Amino acid sequence: MRNYLDSVVVSVERIDDLPKDFYLSNNYxxxxxxxxxINYSLSKSVNVSLKVYDVLGREVRTLVQGAQNPGSYTVIFDASDLSSGIYFYRLEAGNFSETKQMLLMK
Structure with a gap:
């Protein structure tokens, strides 16, 4: 009787698909x-903060807070309890920080 594992061909290839830089994309x-x-990428392990602010600069939501490993991440922001208007989201990761704007239309 032949062992099943003897007939399995396995190929392992290293794929360097970790991000090379920090990046915050436009929301979609x-x-x-x-x-x-909201998508973002981290090139190394860092403490991450992703927050949403209203046009007056008041924090309305913390989406991410804490240490994360290198990689690409997606966060779903549910604003069903907020009013229509312009909001800003800010990613802070180590020395990197970037802010982008989004428009909620109800």
Whole structure:
């Protein structure tokens, strides 16, 4: 009787698909109602903060807070409890920080 594992061919190839830089993408869709996706990439392990602010600079939501490993991430922002308007989202990761705007239309 032949062992099943003897007939399995396995090939392992290293793929260097970890991000080389920190990156915050535009949310999609934009404008949105009531939810949108925010994608970002980390090139190394760092403490990450992703927050949403209103036009007056008041924090309305913390989406991510804490240490994360290198890689690409997606966060769904549900704004069903917020009013229509312009909002800003800010990613802070180590020495990297970037802010982008989004439009909620109800």
């Amino acid at each position: 869709p934009n404008p949105f109602n009531p939810s949108t996706r």
